Amino acid sequence: MTTETKPTITTDPGGERGDDEQLVMYLEPDQLVSDKSRPVPRALLSKRANAALWALRVFVLAVSAMVIYTFFAQLAS
Numbered sequence: 001m002t003t004e005t006k007p008t009i010t011t012d013p014g015g016e017r018g019d020d021e022q023l024v025m026y027l028e029p030d031q032l033v034s035d036k037s038r039p040v041p042r043a044l045l046s047k048r049a050n051a052a053l054w055a056l057r058v059f060v061l062a063v064s065a066m067v068i069y070t071f072f073a074q075l076a077s
Contacts, residue, residue, distance in 0.1 A: 024032065045053070
């Protein structure tokens with residue numbers, strides 16, 4: 001005879017990550033969706049990291065514009 005352990009819900013925010021993952025497998029699908037759809041707070045980054053991310057955004061926009069221009073320039077020729 002096997003005994004199945006029941007999941008325990010603790011209100012301790014310092015609990016280990018593994019406990020949360022074990023509890024997730026006992027959730028019903030709608031409970032799982034509800035648990036997964038909680039918003040995550042914005043990460044606090046340094047000014048240097050923010051500047052790097054903005055530089056990356058600008059770079060991606062510039063490269064995208066070049067690709068679009070090249071595509072249409074090749075269609076015309």
